Amino acid sequence: MAFSEFRRLDEKSLADYIKSVPSLSSKLFGNGSLDDELNIKEVGDGNLNFVYIVLSSRGGSAVIKQALPYIRSIGESWPITKERAYFESTALKEHRRWSPNHAPEVYHFDRTMSLIGMRYLEPPHIVLRKGLIAGVEYPLLAEHISDYMAKTLFHTSLLYHSTLEHKRAVAEFCGNAELCRHTQQVVFSDPYKVSQYNHWTSPYLDQDAEAIRNDNALKLEVAELKSKFSERAQALIHADLHTGSVMVTQESTQVIDHEFAFYGPMGFDIGAFLGNLILAYFSQEGHANDQNDRKKYKEWILRTIEDTWNFFHKKFIALWDEHKDGSGEAYLSAIYNNAELRHLTQQKFIQELFHDTLGFGAAKMIRRIVGVAHVEDFESISDASKRAYCERQALGLAKVLLKERRKFQAISQVVSAIQQVQ
Amino acid sequence: MAFSEFRRLDEKSLADYIKSVPSLSSKLFGNGSLDDELNIKEVGDGNLNFVYIVLSSRGGSAVIKQALPYIRSIGESWPITKERAYFESTALKEHRRWSPNHAPEVYHFDRTMSLIGMRYLEPPHIVLRKGLIAGVEYPLLAEHISDYMAKTLFHTSLLYHSTLEHKRAVAEFCGNAELCRHTQQVVFSDPYKVSQYNHWTSPYLDQDAEAIRNDNALKLEVAELKSKFSERAQALIHADLHTGSVMVTQESTQVIDHEFAFYGPMGFDIGAFLGNLILAYFSQEGHANDQNDRKKYKEWILRTIEDTWNFFHKKFIALWDEHKDGSGEAYLSAIYNNAELRHLTQQKFIQELFHDTLGFGAAKMIRRIVGVAHVEDFESISDASKRAYCERQALGLAKVLLKERRKFQAISQVVSAIQQVQ
Numbered sequence: 001m002a003f004s005e006f007r008r009l010d011e012k013s014l015a016d017y018i019k020s021v022p023s024l025s026s027k028l029f030g031n032g033s034l035d036d037e038l039n040i041k042e043v044g045d046g047n048l049n050f051v052y053i054v055l056s057s058r059g060g061s062a063v064i065k066q067a068l069p070y071i072r073s074i075g076e077s078w079p080i081t082k083e084r085a086y087f088e089s090t091a092l093k094e095h096r097r098w099s100p101n102h103a104p105e106v107y108h109f110d111r112t113m114s115l116i117g118m119r120y121l122e123p124p125h126i127v128l129r130k131g132l133i134a135g136v137e138y139p140l141l142a143e144h145i146s147d148y149m150a151k152t153l154f155h156t157s158l159l160y161h162s163t164l165e166h167k168r169a170v171a172e173f174c175g176n177a178e179l180c181r182h183t184q185q186v187v188f189s190d191p192y193k194v195s196q197y198n199h200w201t202s203p204y205l206d207q208d209a210e211a212i213r214n215d216n217a218l219k220l221e222v223a224e225l226k227s228k229f230s231e232r233a234q235a236l237i238h239a240d241l242h243t244g245s246v247m248v249t250q251e252s253t254q255v256i257d258h259e260f261a262f263y264g265p266m267g268f269d270i271g272a273f274l275g276n277l278i279l280a281y282f283s284q285e286g287h288a289n290d291q292n293d294r295k296k297y298k299e300w301i302l303r304t305i306e307d308t309w310n311f312f313h314k315k316f317i318a319l320w321d322e323h324k325d326g327s328g329e330a331y332l333s334a335i336y337n338n339a340e341l342r343h344l345t346q347q348k349f350i351q352e353l354f355h356d357t358l359g360f361g362a363a364k365m366i367r368r369i370v371g372v373a374h375v376e377d378f379e380s381i382s383d384a385s386k387r388a389y390c391e392r393q394a395l396g397l398a399k400v401l402l403k404e405r406r407k408f409q410a411i412s413q414v415v416s417a418i419q420q421v422q
Numbered sequence: 423m424a425f426s427e428f429r430r431l432d433e434k435s436l437a438d439y440i441k442s443v444p445s446l447s448s449k450l451f452g453n454g455s456l457d458d459e460l461n462i463k464e465v466g467d468g469n470l471n472f473v474y475i476v477l478s479s480r481g482g483s484a485v486i487k488q489a490l491p492y493i494r495s496i497g498e499s500w501p502i503t504k505e506r507a508y509f510e511s512t513a514l515k516e517h518r519r520w521s522p523n524h525a526p527e528v529y530h531f532d533r534t535m536s537l538i539g540m541r542y543l544e545p546p547h548i549v550l551r552k553g554l555i556a557g558v559e560y561p562l563l564a565e566h567i568s569d570y571m572a573k574t575l576f577h578t579s580l581l582y583h584s585t586l587e588h589k590r591a592v593a594e595f596c597g598n599a600e601l602c603r604h605t606q607q608v609v610f611s612d613p614y615k616v617s618q619y620n621h622w623t624s625p626y627l628d629q630d631a632e633a634i635r636n637d638n639a640l641k642l643e644v645a646e647l648k649s650k651f652s653e654r655a656q657a658l659i660h661a662d663l664h665t666g667s668v669m670v671t672q673e674s675t676q677v678i679d680h681e682f683a684f685y686g687p688m689g690f691d692i693g694a695f696l697g698n699l700i701l702a703y704f705s706q707e708g709h710a711n712d713q714n715d716r717k718k719y720k721e722w723i724l725r726t727i728e729d730t731w732n733f734f735h736k737k738f739i740a741l742w743d744e745h746k747d748g749s750g751e752a753y754l755s756a757i758y759n760n761a762e763l764r765h766l767t768q769q770k771f772i773q774e775l776f777h778d779t780l781g782f783g784a785a786k787m788i789r790r791i792v793g794v795a796h797v798e799d800f801e802s803i804s805d806a807s808k809r810a811y812c813e814r815q816a817l818g819l820a821k822v823l824l825k826e827r828r829k830f831q832a833i834s835q836v837v838s839a840i841q842q843v844q
Contacts, residue, residue: 158652163606166652167599174593181585184751193756216763223753223767230580230588230752231654329606330652331645334615341638345645 003113006082009066011040014052017115018064023108024117028060045127047073047373048080048259053120061120062107067259068114073373074197080178082114084259087176089116091261094236095148098155102148103255121247121254128246128253132280133287133377135297142307144253145246145273150315153266156236158330159320166329170233173262180230180262183239187367188226192219197372204388208395209370221402225359233263241269242276242364242375267356270312275361275398277305278418279368279377282394286381302415309357309411317346355405358414362402369395393421425535428504431488433462436474439537440486445530446539450482467549469495469795470502470681475542483542484529489681490536495795496619502600504536506681509598511538513683516658517570520577524570525677543669543676550668550675551798554702555709557719564729566675567668567695572737575688578658580752581742588751592655595684602652602684605661609789610648614641619794626810630817631792643824647781655685663694664786664797665702689778692734697783697820699727700840701790701799704816708803724837731779731833739768777827780836784824791817815843 003017018024019034029036037057044051048071052064067085071078089109096103108117131138158166190198192213200209212218238245239260247254281301284294324342325333336342368375369391381387397418401408408414425439440446441456451458459479466473470493474486489507493500511531518525530539553560580588612620614635622631634640660667661682669676703723706716746764747755758764790797791813803809819840823830830836 158649163603163652164599167596167602171593171596174589174596177586177589180589181751184585189754189757193754193759216760216766219757219763220766220770223758224770227580227752230585231656233653233655329603330649332611332615335611335641336645337615338638341641344638344642348642348646 003110006112006114008050008068009052009064009113009115011042011052014040014054014064017113018054018062018117021108021110021117024062024064027062027107027117028054028056028058030058030060032058044072047071048084055120061122062117063104063120065116065118066114080182083111084176084179085109085114085116086111087173087179087261088257088259090172091236091238091258092116092118092256094156095152095238095255095258095261098151099148099255102144102253121252121256124249125247125252125254126249127244128248129243129276129280129376131248132243132277132301133283133380135284135287135292135294137297137300138248138250138253138304140251141248141253142304142311145255146308146311146315148253148255149241149270149273150312150319153235153237153269154316154319154323156263157234157266157328159328160323160326161329162327163329166233169236170263173236176260176262179239179260180264183260184226184230186372187363188222188229191367191371192222195372198370199372199374200370201378201384201388201391204385205370205391205395208392212366212370212395212399215399217403218399221359221405222363225356225363225402228265228356229268229360232265234265235263236261237264237266237269238272239264239268241272243273243280243377244276244375246273265356265360267353267358268360270309270353270357271359271361272364273361274305274308274357275364276368276375277301277308278361278397279365279375279394281305281418282390282397282421283375283377283381286378286383286386286390302418305418306411306415309354313350317350320346351409354408354411358401358405358408362398362405365394365398366402369398397421425532428534428536430472430490431474431486431535431537433464433474436462436476436486439535440476440484440539443530443532443539446484446486449484449529449539450476450478450480452480452482454480466494469493470506477542483544484539485526485542487538487540488536502604505533506598506601507531507536507538508533509595509601509683510679510681512594513658513660513680514538514540514678516578517574517660517677517680517683520573521570521677524566524675543674543678546671547669547674547676548671549666550670551665551698551702553670554665554699554723555705555799555802557706557709557714557716559719559722560670560672560675560726562673563670563675564726564733567677568730568733568737570675570677571663571692571695572734572741575657575659575691576738576741576745578685579656579688579750581750582745582748583751584749585751588655591658592685595658598682598684601661601682602686605682606648606652608794609785610644610651613789613793614644617794620792621794621796622792623800623806623810623813626807627792627813627817630814634788634792634817634821637821639825640821643781643827644785647778647785647824650687650778651690651782654687657685657688658683659686659688659691660694661686661690663691664698665695666698666797668695687778687782689775689780690782692731692775692779693781693783694786695783696727696730696779697786698790698797699723699730700783700819701787701797701816703727703840704812704819704843705797705799705803708800708805708808708812724840727840728833728837731776735772739772742768773831776830776833780823780827780830784820784827787816787820788824791820819843 039055067082069082070076104119245257288294461477489504492498526541667679710716
């Protein structure tokens with residue numbers, strides 16, 4: 001059986017495929033017979049790909065992810081290149097290089113088949129978003145995700161890269177342009193215009209959606225964020241780092257789904273994560289019941305928002321200090337040669353990054369309420385009027401964060417603003 | 423005679439080369455005999471390349487430019503890729519596509535030989551910098567150069583490009599990374615640290631040079647400009663648009679020497695041009711004599727600075743308005759759909775570009791006074807104390823422009839600041 005050209009696999013053909021690929025068959029069968037039973041289950045619940053969990057009777061396991069040339073949740077009417085699998089595999093390996101504890105191992109990549117074989121994140125790993133809906137606290141989440149973001153963003157920026165290696169890497173990821181264009185459309189464009197793909201909790205939010213389309217001040221700021229997203233090659237970002245791209249247990253935090261990765265602004269990753277935590281926060285009232293009013297859980301989410309930024313800030317600056325005499329060409333030590341100046345440059349850098357984070361985070365919140373792809377945090381609230389109430393709170397805060405982000409000087413002020421939403 | 427691998431040409435071998443290349447020999451010999459005499463003269467006076475003017479007895483002409491793998495003005499101790507000729511030829515053709523009246527025709531490009539054949543800009547064309555030193559007014563200069571900048575920068579930005587074509591072009595010019603790194607070093611790094619290549623009018627400016635190396639506020643701002651230069655792929659910029667890269671007559675303005683071109687911030691080009699006009703302004707006292715006090719000429723330079731920016735602004739916005747429903751993906755017409763909002767976005771865009779222009783222009787001024795490569799405007803002032811006086815005035819203004827650029831709202835305020843320098 002040959003796999004010399006692309007074909008969509010199913011449970012049956014995937015078993016044959018695995019047997020033909022040593023790096024996968026050795027993971028699943030060890031030294032045993034290839035005739036052992038494989039248990040293969042399709043579990044893709046994202047918007048884009050087919051994802052299979054493969055277990056062997058000998059205890060081996062793997063996840064196989066195959067990209068198809070269209071968006072799964074929309075269908076063949078919205079084509080999108082399957083070459084994204086190449087960029088996913090490349091970015092995942094690069095991010096794992098810098099944060100090996102928070103990105104799964106890649107066993108195998110097949111460009112022809114747009115197929116990645118990687119570690120199966122075994123139970124009790126679940127998608128973070130589902131944990132947030134269930135009201136589960138993850139005491140190490142802020143520590144872990146800030147570690148992942150600080151290390152991946154620092155080491156793929158000019159704070160660590162030489163100019164030559166940076167330009168080489170930027171050029172390669174320019175190849176993922178179709179996925180960038182997709183993000184531009186669904187995050188920075190569609191929510192601000194009439195689009196066949198937009199939807200919202202109607203009729204409750206009809207006026208809110210229209211108000212967004214008519215908000216000149218908001219659209220002015222969105223243009224600036226879009227231009228930063230499109231033009232600024234600051235670091236290799238995940239570019240889709242919402243709470244559905246993170247698998248968690250009480251002890252483990254693993255980032256997956258790197259197919260949108262490219263060299264873009266760091267704040268887009270941090271903002272995506274924090275923005276989705278804020279969405280989770282505002283969805284809690286929809287999940288509260290007589291047994292659990294979710295008040296304590298909301299406090300935990302706020303603490304996690306604050307900790308994530310503060311830990312990130314601390315870790316990022318620690319990396320900068322550690323490598324201040326290193327190969328990075330952004331701030332040469334012969335120029336930034338005194339403690340006061342280094343402190344000033346770091347402060348200026350972090351302040352801009354903080355404002356980027358708030359702007360991008362807010363844009364990601366807005367698009368999840370009035371754009372094409374919504375979040376389960378809200379969608380799982382069956383009472384539409386209650387859902388709309390939660391969404392409107394999130395939307396109101398997002399507009400403030402986006403338009404007035406430069407007024408915020410610390411994450412604690414953002415948390416206060418969240419708490420003050422009525 | 424074969425030219426299948428790179429070799430440095432001289433007058434003799436160049437004649438053989440030309441005869442072997444139809445696109446060049448037809449320009450020089452027409453349909454006539456290849457035995458006609460060629461008059462070949464090496465005229466390269468820039469820092470980098472060998473440049474030959476080739477004239478045939480039949481009236482044909484061409485310029486041949488060959489890149490060598492090191493910086494000509496420094497020698498083999500400072501290697502720099504000869505692949506720059508590919509980027510020069512590619513960028514020149516692209517800029518000529520958008521501004522055919524202000525960039526010379528390319529007849530021939532040979533990647534193996536790092537050799538470009540292009541139009542000979544016949545007398546009375548001279549390098550603009552030499553005209554400025556001689557005190558010659560060019561009444562069409564502001565009109566022409568603003569046309570060149572508006573058209574080349576607009577049409578290679580996301581105001582005109584789709585995302586996919588932009589990323590493709592950005593990726594290609596990432597290949598010119600060595601030249602970008604060179605600019606980073608000589609413009610944004612060396613002047614702010616001790617470097618073997620730096621020099622200045624010593625001992626007069628010793629303290630001024632040291633003050634620059636110790637100016638934390640200045641170095642903080644330079645870091646921001648450097649990061650924009652290194653990370654922001656806004657448009658295909660010339661990236662070396664000083665007054666030595668422009669050939670002029672009373673009727674003609676031609677931009678040459680595109681080897682530094684890459685996708686970078688627009689303000690770097692506009693700033694380079696205006697910054698070098700400001701250097702020319704401050705050098706005038708060194709060229710004044712009893713016959714000509716240069717006072718009227720200084721007024722012409724100031725008018726040209728003001729006109730260049732204002733004409734650029736007007737032409738750029740006119741292009742934007744003309745293409746507002748076009749293929750550019752930065753500002754979709756369905757979103758930026760009312761006159762007030764379009765005006766706001768344009769105003770915001772131009773304001774940021776203006777501040778970038780002042781920052782980059784000032785950085786280019788500083789590096790020409792205390793960095794490795796100086797300008798003939800000052801170097802031709804033989805009295806060192808007078809030269810230092812002129813240079814110190816320029817340096818003082820440059821520091822203000824760089825550090826306080828955001829306080830300037832209009833080019834007329836910049837002109838006032840220039841006039842107020844004592």
